[in-house]
Amino acid sequence: MNKNKSSIIEKVFEDLRKNERKAFIPFITCGFPTPDGFFKLFETLDKNGADIIEIGIPFSDPLADGPIIQTTSKIALENGVNTDVVLKSIAKIRKSSDTPIAVMTYFNTIYHYGLEKFLKNAENAGINGLIIPDLPLEEFICYESYFSRVSINNIMLASLTSGRERLHTIVKKSRGFIYCISVKGVTGIRNSISPEVIDFLKNLRKITSLPLALGFGLSSREQIRQIKDYCDGIIIGSKILSLILEADNFKQGISKVEDFTLGVNNILKS
Amino acid sequence: MKKSVKKGYFGEFGGSYVPEILVSALKELEKNYFKYKRDKKFKEELAYYLKNYAGRPTPLYYAERLSKKFGKAKIYLKREDLCHLGAHKINNTIGQTLLARKMGKKFIIAETGAGQHGVATAAAAALFDMKCKIFMGSKDIRRQSSNVHRMKLMGAEVVEVSSGSRTLKDAVNETLRYWVSRVDDTYYVLGSVVGPHPYPAMVRDFQTIIGKETKKQIMDIEGRLPDYIIACVGGGSNSIGIFYPFLKYADSVRLIGVEAGGKGIRSRKHGATLGFGKKGIFHGAFSYVLQDNYGQIEEAYSISAGLDYPGVGPEHSYLKEKGIVKYEYIVDSEALEAFRVLSEYEGIIPAYESSHALAYAAKLAPALDKNKVIIVNLSGRGDKDIENK
Numbered sequence: 265m266n267k268n269k270s271s272i273i274e275k276v277f278e279d280l281r282k283n284e285r286k287a288f289i290p291f292i293t294c295g296f297p298t299p300d301g302f303f304k305l306f307e308t309l310d311k312n313g314a315d316i317i318e319i320g321i322p323f324s325d326p327l328a329d330g331p332i333i334q335t336t337s338k339i340a341l342e343n344g345v346n347t348d349v350v351l352k353s354i355a356k357i358r359k360s361s362d363t364p365i366a367v368m369t370y371f372n373t374i375y376h377y378g379l380e381k382f383l384k385n386a387e388n389a390g391i392n393g394l395i396i397p398d399l400p401l402e403e404f405i406c407y408e409s410y411f412s413r414v415s416i417n418n419i420m421l422a423s424l425t426s427g428r429e430r431l432h433t434i435v436k437k438s439r440g441f442i443y444c445i446s447v448k449g450v451t452g453i454r455n456s457i458s459p460e461v462i463d464f465l466k467n468l469r470k471i472t473s474l475p476l477a478l479g480f481g482l483s484s485r486e487q488i489r490q491i492k493d494y495c496d497g498i499i500i501g502s503k504i505l506s507l508i509l510e511a512d513n514f515k516q517g518i519s520k521v522e523d524f525t526l527g528v529n530n531i532l533k534s
Numbered sequence: 535m536k537k538s539v540k541k542g543y544f545g546e547f548g549g550s551y552v553p554e555i556l557v558s559a560l561k562e563l564e565k566n567y568f569k570y571k572r573d574k575k576f577k578e579e580l581a582y583y584l585k586n587y588a589g590r591p592t593p594l595y596y597a598e599r600l601s602k603k604f605g606k607a608k609i610y611l612k613r614e615d616l617c618h619l620g621a622h623k624i625n626n627t628i629g630q631t632l633l634a635r636k637m638g639k640k641f642i643i644a645e646t647g648a649g650q651h652g653v654a655t656a657a658a659a660a661l662f663d664m665k666c667k668i669f670m671g672s673k674d675i676r677r678q679s680s681n682v683h684r685m686k687l688m689g690a691e692v693v694e695v696s697s698g699s700r701t702l703k704d705a706v707n708e709t710l711r712y713w714v715s716r717v718d719d720t721y722y723v724l725g726s727v728v729g730p731h732p733y734p735a736m737v738r739d740f741q742t743i744i745g746k747e748t749k750k751q752i753m754d755i756e757g758r759l760p761d762y763i764i765a766c767v768g769g770g771s772n773s774i775g776i777f778y779p780f781l782k783y784a785d786s787v788r789l790i791g792v793e794a795g796g797k798g799i800r801s802r803k804h805g806a807t808l809g810f811g812k813k814g815i816f817h818g819a820f821s822y823v824l825q826d827n828y829g830q831i832e833e834a835y836s837i838s839a840g841l842d843y844p845g846v847g848p849e850h851s852y853l854k855e856k857g858i859v860k861y862e863y864i865v866d867s868e869a870l871e872a873f874r875v876l877s878e879y880e881g882i883i884p885a886y887e888s889s890h891a892l893a894y895a896a897k898l899a900p901a902l903d904k905n906k907v908i909i910v911n912l913s914g915r916g917d918k919d920i921e922n923k
Contacts, residue, residue, distance in 0.1 A: 323829075323830065324698070324830040324831045325698070325703065325704075325707055325816070325817075325831050327552070327553060327707055327710055327711065327817075327818075328553040328711075328714070330711070331697070334697055334698075338698075341830065346827075346828040346830075347828050347829075348828075370815075371551055371815050372814045372815040372816060372823070372825070372829040372831070373828060373829040373830070374829075375814060375815055375829065376812075376814055376825065376827075376828060376829030377828070377829065397553050397554070398551045398552055398553060398815065398818070399551060400550070400551070400552060400553075400554050400557050401557075402549075402550060402557075403549055403550065403551055420554075421553070421554040422554065423553075423554040423555040424555070425554075425555050425557075425558045425559070425717060426554060426557070426558065427558055430557070430558075434554075445554065445555065447715075448555060448714065448715055448716075448717060448718075449555075449711075449714055449715035450711045450714055450715070
């Protein structure tokens with residue numbers, strides 16, 4: 265692993281920790297709702313306090329995603345988005361923003377592109393982290409050496425069902441942060457947080473100094489108030505995308521995202 | 535991107551590319567499967583139900599009139615269509631449901647395309663008194679309404695899947711998503727030799743009974759092994775089931791898997807994954823996949839719903855690469871012709887899936903001598919295909 269190279273993503277958490285603040289990490293799908301709309305959405309999140317932004321490369325069969333991200337992925341694909349378009353879009357964003365970007369996608373899109381080529385082009389485009397929900401530890405190990413040649417963090421996922429032994433290895437192999445999954449389920453909007461999540465985060469805290477970011481199923485301010493003290497950041501995707509999907513028009517959607525982002529950030533930064 | 539051969543792999547194919555939440559469930563399944571696979575009592579119980587419930591062994595039937603129609607070679611049919619519920623699928627669902635019960639699971643879930651696997655799962659769930667949900671694409675629910683009715687009669691809940699292409703591929707996605715949320719008390723009965731480890735190996739093992747019986751039967755009848763074995767390949771469970779005991783004889787017994795050519799390869803409306811797909815990761819395994827230039831999964835097409843799948847079992851990919859099995863394709867019109875011929879000449883109505891294997895036998899037979907022996911795996915009966923016309 266590239267332990268020697270400093271991680272831009274980890275630095276974000278370090279700075280926030282000094283002030284006892286938590287990271288806000290929104291997720292959006294590249295090319296949703298339109299190729300231009302995506303840039304506007306990114307800009308809105310960026311200007312309203314997102315600390316790291318997660319960008320999805322849409323995939324035809326998103327196994328770990330619920331109905332909302334399935335829909336945004338489908339729309340993005342219909343808009344002609346592919347891996348090259350995503351890389352170009354991020355390179356364009358990099359001209360005006362240096363907010364860390366983590367890309368989320370399923371392994372087939374990367375495998376097909378060629379992992380080595382993808383990592384190189386992703387690094388050149390300005391991507392800082394990579395989240396691959398269908399590349400668990402056992403499979404990741406076969407591809408690990410490719411990551412050591414670039415400054416892109418492989419952000420691994422930890423779940424309530426992972427078990428102690430696996431978690432120990434997961435935290436060793438991960439960089440940037442640990443993506444902690446708050447539900448037994450797929451991404452989407454839910455109203456509560458299971459009490460076992462708190463124990464899960466406490467246990468992780470004991471075994472790693474890496475930042476813990478919690479995602480999947482987070483959408484309400486109440487949930488965030490409840491859980492934020494146990495982690496270092498909150499990842500919100502479906503809720504934000506649903507604000508755009510459900511709005512009468514894009515302008516209204518953007519203004520709702522703005523309000524939501526400010527509200528969430530107030531909680532995380534207080 | 536070479537990787538060393540490891541557990542759960544067939545050469546470079548297979549593996550377990552799944553969300554983290556499923557990893558522990560798959561490990562639990564693997565552990566239990568390998569334990570019960572060697573368990574005497576489990577094997578006895580399985581054998582009991584295969585014989586007395588599913589109706590095994592199925593006959594190996596010499597189709598004399600069909601043989602004469604096609605050429606000089608002798609054509610035998612392995613009559614999986616005579617299994618309870620009309621297809622080989624029951625071999626696997628009894629095995630997995632028994633295993634689920636041993637593992638203390640309360641709920642059974644499964645995907646289905648044409649409905650054959652759904653029906654076989656619903657039956658096994660009824661037999662072993664377990665609650666069962668079947669995920670089925672809304673397009674398939676319309677195309678295969680009689681199977682929907684059969685599943686409901688046997689007490690299964692049919693869950694309509696309206697995401698994506700609304701067919702088998704999306705039914706698998708949705709079953710996996712549901713499993714992620716109920717992983718503690720729910721067992722996923724996967725219907726083919728696809729998906730993450732240990733499914734490809736486990737489903738193959740449960741289907742190998744087809745090949746074991748065939749080998750014994752042909753030795754009894756002909757006193758020798760066949761020259762050709764032909765089976766259709768969608769995900770690949772009936773074909774691997776009949777091929778497996780013959781793999782070590784592949785020098786003398788030619789094994790041929792037949793994929794769906796659909797409306798022709800040029801039309802891009804087909805299901806010939808091994809023939810025209812590329813390597814990739816789909817439904818949790820590394821195998822051949824129908825996909826575009828950016829790795830997006832393409833929709834397959836076939837007149838036969840059971841072959842209408844853009845993936846294929848990883849072990850088939852391995853057998854293709856090693857040259858142990860040859861993979862061919864048959865287009866819709868050829869399959870339909872074979873469907874008609876078998877019905878007319880033998881009074882056996884084959885499933886559209888199995889008609890692909892028959893159609894290949896029709897192509898092969900004319901060039902062979904009269905002392906050659908061909909076995910076609912007749913994986914299912916065709917009633918479903920008439921009803922849904």
